[in-house]
Amino acid sequence: MGEVRVAVRVRPFLPKEVLHNHQLCVRVVPDTVILGSDRTFSFDYAFGPTARHAQVYKSCVKPLVASLVDGYNATVFAYGQTGSGKTYTLGGGHVAYLPEEESGIIGRVAADLFVLLGERAADARAAVDVRVDLLDIQTGNKELHIREDDRGNTGNTTHSVLGCV
Numbered sequence: 001m002g003e004v005r006v007a008v009r010v011r012p013f014l015p016k017e018v019l020h021n022h023q024l025c026v027r028v029v030p031d032t033v034i035l036g037s038d039r040t041f042s043f044d045y046a047f048g049p050t051a052r053h054a055q056v057y058k059s060c061v062k063p064l065v066a067s068l069v070d071g072y073n074a075t076v077f078a079y080g081q082t083g084s085g086k087t088y089t090l091g092g093g094h095v096a097y098l099p100e101e102e103s104g105i106i107g108r109v110a111a112d113l114f115v116l117l118g119e120r121a122a123d124a125r126a127a128v129d130v131r132v133d134l135l136d137i138q139t140g141n142k143e144l145h146i147r148e149d150d151r152g153n154t155g156n157t158t159h160s161v162l163g164c165v
């Protein structure tokens with residue numbers, strides 16, 4: 001793929017927002033977000049409040065998993081203001097098990113990755129080693145440096161960072 005793609009996902013109102021009678025000011029038409037009555041912004045993908053995880057994953061992320069097992073690097077990150085739905089979209093990390101339908105990007109990537117690697121390993125009669133590094137960074141510290149050692153393991157070199165997992 002070799003390019004940056006941007007997807008926007010508009011979440012539905014939360015119960016408290018409904019309670020406070022918030023008004024919707026964003027509409028989504030294919031790959032376009034409309035703010036107010038006439039300000040349009042185009043993206044590679046745009047999803048409205050009724051979009052399901054499966055749709056978001058299939059369009060934006062699944063093709064990256066396929067290219068990953070072909071040897072390419074891929075990065076998916078969520079960006080947005082607090083409460084906008086980053087955690088929800090990536091995978092609802094607070095519970096150990098989620099029903100498949102509620103699984104976000106992380107769970108779906110893991111499932112597909114093992115299926116694809118299993119197929120490749122069987123074809124090549126090779127063993128595959130999968131390792132995961134998780135860094136949960138809970139600070140706005142500008143001195144943070146993510147580094148990779150010569151074995152490809154990631155870590156940080158800043159001692160004042162809180163909450164590294």
Ligand SMILES: Nc1ncnc2c1ncn2[C@@H]1O[C@H](COP(=O)(O)OP(=O)(O)OP(=O)(O)O)[C@@H](O)[C@H]1O
Nearest residue numbers: 010011012014080081082083084085086087088089
């Ligand atoms: N597409 C969606 N459909 C239904 N509920 C959603 C959706 N996106 C987010 N939510 C709900 O909105 C709330 C805020 O979402 P979430 O916690 O993912 O935000 P966040 O961007 O990770 O916030 P923070 O930056 O504060 O961690 C949660 O209650 C979540 O369940």
